[in-house]
Amino acid sequence: MFRRSRLRRSLLAAALGIGLGAALPLVSSTGVLAADNLVFVSGGFRRSIPVADLEQLASTGKAQGLLADLLSFSKQPPAQVAKLLNESISLPVTLVSRLLNTRIGEAVLERVAQIVYPLKTPGVGLPALRSAIVMGLVEGKGSLTALRFLRAYPSRNMEVSIPALLSLMDKTSSISDLVRFFSEAPLNGLRGEP
Numbered sequence: 450m451f452r453r454s455r456l457r458r459s460l461l462a463a464a465l466g467i468g469l470g471a472a473l474p475l476v477s478s479t480g481v482l483a484a485d486n487l488v489f490v491s492g493g494f495r496r497s498i499p500v501a502d503l504e505q506l507a508s509t510g511k512a513q514g515l516l517a518d519l520l521s522f523s524k525q526p527p528a529q530v531a532k533l534l535n536e537s538i539s540l541p542v543t544l545v546s547r548l549l550n551t552r553i554g555e556a557v558l559e560r561v562a563q564i565v566y567p568l569k570t571p572g573v574g575l576p577a578l579r580s581a582i583v584m585g586l587v588e589g590k591g592s593l594t595a596l597r598f599l600r601a602y603p604s605r606n607m608e609v610s611i612p613a614l615l616s617l618m619d620k621t622s623s624i625s626d627l628v629r630f631f632s633e634a635p636l637n638g639l640r641g642e643p
Contacts (some may be wrong), residue, residue, distance in 0.1 A: 483600045488568050491611035500599070507534040507596055534595045542586045549579045564613045567604035577603055 486497040502516045510528040512520050520527050548554045555575065562574025584601035585593045599607070 483602060485605045486607070487599075487609060488606050489609045489611055490568075494611070497606070503534065503596070503599075506531050537589070537592045537594050539592050540586055542583065542591055545586060546583050549582060563610070564617060565607055565609050568606035568608040570604075571608075571610075 483500070486499055487503070488495060488497045496515060498516050498519070499514070502512065502514050506512045506516060506527055508531075510531040512527040512530075517527070520530060549558060558575045558578050562571070562578055565578070566572075566574030567577050581598050581602040582593065584603075585598040588601060589597050
């Protein structure tokens, strides 16, 4: 029970890290405005985390405002989340772009787009994710961080569906389950399985 609770907090922190960077009030080199806020939504409940708070956390390791409250509630050390926001992954831009345009790539993006998408427009989550990944890689010259991804996200407000996030957390009891959920389940859909 304790282990599952700890995993839930870790997955929430990871999701928070993924979504947090999208809210930087900067203009990317492509001229597209980045998101201003990460908006957590559940029915009538809405709470926004300003990008400036994420930038401060990433640069100083110190959280403020609602972000500080959220990290305290989930028992996540701010320095650990700051490290996650700044962690870089090197990926070849052309290969990633091609992969994201395959049936398998789109199946994975569709799963993620059920959790994060432009505010009030879940139908455009898939192209928004694809764009943010590719443009973030282009801006980073083949390197992507959560903050760079969020800077490239093509919407002022990135919605995080709390029910969809909690549903994902219920389906995954470990990191291996999370990987299996995003890697094997899309293949089942392509094979006609539920």
